[in-house]
Amino acid sequence: MGHFIDPPVSDAAVVRRWRREARCVPHARAELRRALTDWGLSELEEDALLVASELITNAVRHAATPRDREIEIRYIRQPSGVRIEVHDAGAGRPEVRVPDLHSDGGRGLFLVAATADRWAVGERGGPGKRIWAECSVRGAQA
Numbered sequence: 349m350g351h352f353i354d355p356p357v358s359d360a361a362v363v364r365r366w367r368r369e370a371r372c373v374p375h376a377r378a379e380l381r382r383a384l385t386d387w388g389l390s391e392l393e394e395d396a397l398l399v400a401s402e403l404i405t406n407a408v409r410h411a412a413t414p415r416d417r418e419i420e421i422r423y424i425r426q427p428s429g430v431r432i433e434v435h436d437a438g439a440g441r442p443e444v445r446v447p448d449l450h451s452d453g454g455r456g457l458f459l460v461a462a463t464a465d466r467w468a469v470g471e472r473g474g475p476g477k478r479i480w481a482e483c484s485v486r487g488a489q490a
Contacts, residue, residue: 359386360425365418366404368411368436373404376421380432383423389430389485395463396430396483402456403434403479411438411476429465429484437476441469 362383366372380400384393400421407419413436420435442457460467460481467481 362423363420365420368408368413368415368417368419370405370408372408372419373401376404377401379421380423380430383425384430387425387430389425391485392429392483396432399460399464399467399481399483400432400434402460403432403481406442406456406479407434407436407438410440410442411436412440413437413476426482426484429482431480431482433478433480435472435476435478437474439476441477442479 362379364376364379366376377397377400380396381393384390384396389396400423404419404421411417411419417437420433422431422433422435424431424433463483464481465484467479470478470480472478
């Protein structure tokens with residue numbers, strides 16, 4: 349089961365570390381749902397939960413690291429929405445692929461790109477990468 353290591357950083361951010369296991373995804377989604385409610389951003393729930401699920405699932409499935417390496421998830425309150433970050437120690441860089449209707453996978457980043465206002469892959473302090481995406485309230489000023 350996922351576990352908490354770090355407490356929330358502030359009222360404007362939630363930071364958690366999870367074992368790189370599929371069962372961390374629903375726990376991380378529940379954390380995001382609570383944060384969105386606390387921040388008055390429940391209207392972003394559907395899009396933000398989809399984005400978080402895809403990013404976290406990618407880290408769990410594809411970060412080529414020992415199974416005991418954890419992933420870090422950050423939910424950061426922004427003026428008009430939320431930034432979702434997933435940090436992992438894997439060296440690979442994900443790419444958006446055109447969905448294959450005959451395949452069971454490969455649609456994660458395609459969905460993120462279609463749902464989030466913006467997203468990117470970047471460096472992080474330490475080995476690996478940070479993938480982030482931002483979801484904003486429709487019509488809000490960024």
